Every structure is written in C-alpha cells, then in structure tokens.
Amino acid sequence: MxxxxxxxxxxxxxxxxxxxxxxxxxxxxxxxxxxxxxxxxxxxxxxxxxxxxxxxxxxxxxxxxxxxxxxxxxxxxxxxxxxxxxxxxxxxxxxxxxxxxxxxDKRALPTDLSAFAAMVDGRDDFEAVHGRLQFADAIGHLSERQRDAVILRYGLELETADAAHLMGVAEATVRSFVRQARARLLQVLDIPSDDGKVKS
Missing domain, CATH: 1.10.1740 (Rna Polymerase Sigma Factor; Chain: A)
Structure with a gap:
C-alpha cells in the first residue's frame, strides 16, 4: 500500500x-x-x-x-x-x-557489511580482517540491538539522537550498543584494542 x-x-x-x-x-x-x-x-x-x-x-x-x-x-x-x-x-x-x-530464504544477517567496517576502520591493523566471510561471522556475535544501532549510526549515518528516536531508546543506550559492538568485533576478530573512542 x-x-x-x-x-x-x-x-x-x-x-x-x-x-x-x-x-x-x-x-x-x-x-x-x-x-x-x-x-x-x-x-x-x-x-x-x-x-x-x-x-x-x-x-x-x-x-x-x-x-x-x-x-x-x-x-x-x-x-x-x-x-x-x-x-x-x-x-x-x-x-x-x-x-x-x-x-x-536469506541469512539472518545483512550482507552489506560497510556499516560495521566503518565502525572499526581507520586502524593500522584493520588489514588483519581476512575477508568478508570472517567479518560476517564476527557480526553474528553481536546482539540484534547492537547491529541495529551500528546500521543506523554508520550505515544510514544518522546522529545518535535520530537513531535513538527511531529505536525508541535513550541516546545513551545507542552509544552503549555501538561501544559494545565495536569491542565485541575487535575481540572476535582478535584485533588488539587501541583503547580509542569510537564516535557514537
């Protein structure tokens, strides 16, 4: 309709x-x-x-x-x-x-990985990510809400307030989801954390 x-x-x-x-x-x-x-x-x-x-x-x-x-x-x-x-x-x-x-009959995860790559990109050791399949598998370790927050913030390039508005949560919750997602991806991909702050 x-x-x-x-x-x-x-x-x-x-x-x-x-x-x-x-x-x-x-x-x-x-x-x-x-x-x-x-x-x-x-x-x-x-x-x-x-x-x-x-x-x-x-x-x-x-x-x-x-x-x-x-x-x-x-x-x-x-x-x-x-x-x-x-x-x-x-x-x-x-x-x-x-x-x-x-x-x-598609997989449950998005095939567009650009949002998640953007979240951890800009690091000297990003080349340690060996191919799309490994990265897609790593995304499977994120919670659904973490994936939503990353796609809204980095895939659609929304401000934190706008992402929170759409998800029906507080801005601090969106920031937390993004931080958790980045930390989890770095852990699963065995990329040492630089303790840098991701824009969330």
Missing part, C-alpha cells in the same frame, strides 16, 4: 472521508488520524532505508515498510496507550524485515 495522508488537504478532509481510503481508520477521531500520519511521516523514510540496508532490494524494503505501517495502522489506537510506542513500532519493522528475509 502506498501511503498518502488523507488529512493533508488544508483541513477540509473529515475522518469519514479518510476511512473510505483506509478502512482501518473507521471510527477514529481526527486527533488519532493526525497523530498516526505525523508518526508515519516522521518514520516511513528512515524505516524504508533501514529495511533496504537489511534486504538490499528496493521492492522487498518497500514491502517491509508498507506492511509495518499496515500493522501500525491496525493497532494505532491501542498503541497510543503504550509506554514506549516508538519501541513497539521498531519491533514491528524488525519482524516484517524477518518475514521478507524468510520469504527469500
């Missing part, structure tokens, strides 16, 4: 008109509709870009993002009462990406 905000018409659109285009909106108040479309406009593009980094296919990434917002729309009024609505929306996106990957 391609999403267009039915309320973005200079204030002339009523909830009943919007519900005709999107039946899931039936019975919603104008305030609930506007809050949904504001959330959609804030996150659709970064969700789509994140999905592409994971799936490396425009069609699959768009399908994952659209299905994410289908599910968010269907649950929006319930989600409005949640303590961490952004975190729940992020979990929906991750599930839809996994669904797309399963449909294609």
């Amino acid at each position: 391609t999403y267009e905000d039915p309320l973005d018409t200079g204030g002339t659109e009523r909830p009943s008109d919007a519900a005709a285009q999107h039946p899931a909106l039936a019975g919603w108040s104008t305030a609930d509709e506007r809050s949904f479309w504001a959330f959609h406009d804030d996150r659709y593009k970064p969700f789509l870009h994140f999905a592409y980094k994971q799936l490396e296919s425009d069609a699959d990434a768009e399908d994952a993002a659209d299905k994410t917002f289908d599910e968010i729309m269907n649950n929006w009024q319930r989600m409005l009462g949640m303590e961490n609505l952004p975190g729940y929306a992020w979990s929906i996106l991750k599930s839809r990406i996994c669904d797309q990957r399963r449909k294609r």
Whole structure:
C-alpha cells in the first residue's frame, strides 16, 4: 500500500472521508488520524532505508515498510496507550524485515557489511580482517540491538539522537550498543584494542 495522508488537504478532509481510503481508520477521531500520519511521516523514510540496508532490494524494503505501517495502522489506537510506542513500532519493522528475509530464504544477517567496517576502520591493523566471510561471522556475535544501532549510526549515518528516536531508546543506550559492538568485533576478530573512542 502506498501511503498518502488523507488529512493533508488544508483541513477540509473529515475522518469519514479518510476511512473510505483506509478502512482501518473507521471510527477514529481526527486527533488519532493526525497523530498516526505525523508518526508515519516522521518514520516511513528512515524505516524504508533501514529495511533496504537489511534486504538490499528496493521492492522487498518497500514491502517491509508498507506492511509495518499496515500493522501500525491496525493497532494505532491501542498503541497510543503504550509506554514506549516508538519501541513497539521498531519491533514491528524488525519482524516484517524477518518475514521478507524468510520469504527469500536469506541469512539472518545483512550482507552489506560497510556499516560495521566503518565502525572499526581507520586502524593500522584493520588489514588483519581476512575477508568478508570472517567479518560476517564476527557480526553474528553481536546482539540484534547492537547491529541495529551500528546500521543506523554508520550505515544510514544518522546522529545518535535520530537513531535513538527511531529505536525508541535513550541516546545513551545507542552509544552503549555501538561501544559494545565495536569491542565485541575487535575481540572476535582478535584485533588488539587501541583503547580509542569510537564516535557514537
């Protein structure tokens, strides 16, 4: 489904008109509709870009993002009462990406390793990393949240605050995930730590 905000018409659109285009909106108040479309406009593009980094296919990434917002729309009024609505929306996106990957019978890890390479690059001994397969295997030792933080920060080149906003966590949590990911990669790849600080 391609999403267009039915309320973005200079204030002339009523909830009943919007519900005709999107039946899931039936019975919603104008305030609930506007809050949904504001959330959609804030996150659709970064969700789509994140999905592409994971799936490396425009069609699959768009399908994952659209299905994410289908599910968010269907649950929006319930989600409005949640303590961490952004975190729940992020979990929906991750599930839809996994669904797309399963449909294609792909590995659970992204094939684009550039974000992780950028996190540990710039070191004299980076050549100690012997090939993509070894590096991909090392990434498998990271937690899912660590991988998400690295892809957002280094793959999509988002600021820490923006990554935290999308994941529904605190900025300090994103910084911690990135530090932990770098330390773990250096350990698994047997690269001595320079005790340098990674920009997070």
